[in-house]
Amino acid sequence: MKRKIAAIFAADIAGYSRLVAEDEEETLRRLASYRQVTDDFIAKGGGRIFNTAGDAVLAEFPSAVEAVRCAIDIQESLRTRNMAYPPSRQMAFRIGITIGDVVERDGDLLGDGVNIAARLEGLAEVGGICVSRAVHEQVANKLSVQFADIGAQEVKNIPTPVHAYMVAMRREDGSYATPQVKKPIKVPPPGAPAWMWPAGITLVLLAAIGVGGFLAYTKLETSATKPAAVASSAPASAPLVSASPAPLVAPAPPASTVPSAKPAPTPALAAPASPPAPSIASGDKLATDIIPFVSDRTRNVLATEYAPANDFKAIALNINGFVGSSVAQPSEDAAKTSALEQCQKRADNAGSPRKCELYAVGNTIVYAHGLPPVPPLPWVKRDALVEKPYATKDVPLLREAARARLDSLFVPGRKTRTIALGPGGHYFFNAGIDSLEESARRNLQACGAVAGVPCTIVAVDDVFVVPIPATLRVIGFFKAADSSVITPGERSDVARKLADATVGWNAVAVGTQGRPGLGLKAENEQSAVNAALGDCARRDSDCHVIAIGPFAVGPN
Structure with missing residues (x-):
């Protein structure tokens, strides 16, 4: 046995037992896929996995910086994958990291460092990262991340409190979310007699009970003489798909002139009212012309062959636009099963990683996700001042694997082809599509469904159609x-x-x-x-x- 100092990384899946109980085969299949992601990132960061048990992973890193960077990469990558599943079936890790003295025996690591990392993992939010103060001190000025100090935390089987920090995870728009700060314990001052701590807590509780009783009594007295004020609010929902007659492509102005002011709108366009944006919700009547992700041809086929057919019938689809439909089945369950099997078989044959879901049963929508968020029209703005030849190396926010995929599939693809990009590095592309409108729509819908926010068309065929910064x-x-x-x-x-x-x-x-x-x-x-x-x-x-x-x- 030998002792050493190491950065210890502990991770496991939140709610794993429930996921297995609901669908064992699908959960185990996804676990293997997600573990491939975690294992790859750990190896890339110079880490070594020294123990696994079910859904749990323990790894060591020679550097706290690499351990935290690896954890962030894992959480961001898995967050993207989870967006393809309903919230109840998402598989999210909690991760804890500390620096500690450990004992190595036959390749395994033992000691307080391992135990503390496991306890920090239990403190982390679902999809989040919790680190010890020692890790925070090592990485605070070396990584562009933010932390929330959650103070000293009592954890199981560790005799002294552990001072911990939550890592603020990046949102889709590139900003950082503030973690839910757990209440720190109050440590008695040094030298205070042991009996004073519980006695102090008792006095505080008694005082709180007294104050609470007084406030409750006062509230009752006030409500008897003062009429209640009722607040009613209805949050406005932003339109998901523009229903205005705006063109898909905005023409470019002459390259030699730049307008100094926006032209005044015509009276017809200046009217504040606009048609309501289309939307879908579970229970709505099927409208084939707004089914997301699928091609225009598929929409036409469903309109002419599926919509007028008699029950029992169903439609299934996935984000990548694969569809299965079934009509004239002996029962509703048979129709649903047939549609899902058709869709999933087509998706699997094409290598699509997305799972098919039911979209409609009969002529009623059962899809729970609604229409994905897309930007307002026009989706493509042609401006000679900002356009430049497409080069995969210049596409922002992407990892090297994504760039390699674009070079091998997008660059040689037939027109029409587009790339939609999301703020978190999500991207979708297609090639050989009948029209620019369809290419843009399908990519924006797929990207928006995964990113959770509207994406942007950044490239059309052989040019970038948005400004691509080169100076920063x-x-x-x-x-x-x-x-x-x-x-x-x-x-x-x-x-x-x-x-x-x-x-x-x-x-x-x-x-x-x-x-x-x-x-x-x-x-x-x-x-x-x-x-x-x-x-x-x-x-x-x-x-x-x-x-x-x-x-x-x-x-x-």
Whole structure:
């Protein structure tokens, strides 16, 4: 046996027993697939798996930085995979990481370091990461991640409290979510007699009971003399698919001129009212012309052959556009089974990783996910000022495996072909599609379904159709209204001005006080950057660029 210091990584699946009980074969199949992802990332980060048991994985890393980077990569990759499944069937890991003294015996590791990592994993949120203070001190200034201090935590079979931190996981738009901070324990001051701690707790509880009783009595007295105020609110839902007659492709202005102001709308287009966007919900009547993911030809076939057919019948589909339909079956269950089997067989034969789901039974929608989010029309904006020849190396946010896939399948593909990109690096592409509208629609719907937010068409055939930054590194998509670095009072104004600047290059800079500077409708990237920095410098100090085109950017 030998002792050593190592970064210990512990992971297991939340709710694994329930998943197995509901569908053992499917859960075990997905576990093997997900384990391949975790094992690959661990090996890539220089880690070594030293123990596994069911859904649990224990690994060691020579560096805390690599352990945390690996954990983030795993969680982001598995989050994307989980979006293809309903919430009740998603398979999410919790991960805990610590640095500790361990004993190595026959390749296995033992000791407090292993035990603490396992307890930190239990503190982590579903799909989250929890690290010890020692790990936080090692990585806080080395990785571009944020942490939430959850304080000292009492954990099972560890005699002293463990000071822990939650890693803030990245959202789809590139921002970071604040973890749910667990309440830290209160440690008695050094030297305090042991009896004082429980006595203090007792006194606090008695005081709380007294105050609570007084407040409850006061509330009863007040409600007897004061009429109750009832608040009613109905959250507005954003349209998922534009129903306006806007064109799919916006024409490019002449390359030699850049409009200085947005043309005034005609009276007909200036009307505030617009037709309601189509939507689908479980229980709605089937409308074949808005079935998502599938080709226009499939929609036509379903409209002419499926819709008028008698029961029993069903439709199944998956995100990649594979479909199975069955009519004139002896029972509803037989129709559902036949449709699912047809769809899944076609998907499996084509190598699609997505599972088929029932979309309609009879002429009633049973699909629970609704229409995926897509951006408003036009989906493709042709602007000669920003277009440039397509090169896979320039597609932002993608990993090397994704770039290799685009080089081998997208680049040699037949027209029409497009790429849809999401803020978290999600991407979908197709080739040989009958029309640009269908190609864009199917990619945007598939990408939106996985990302959970609208994606953007970045490439059409052999050109990029959005500004692709070259001076700074793309780190996500930019939304001025949600930007935490812009002073709150100016976010909506920045968002409005960017929305109005529909041609040329746009850039946003910000200074130490959060005052923004804008460079709008510029003829090239550098001009937009210079204008944004100059505008910011007139209002703030130490300005830097945070957005170019639709993208959030950072240093290369």
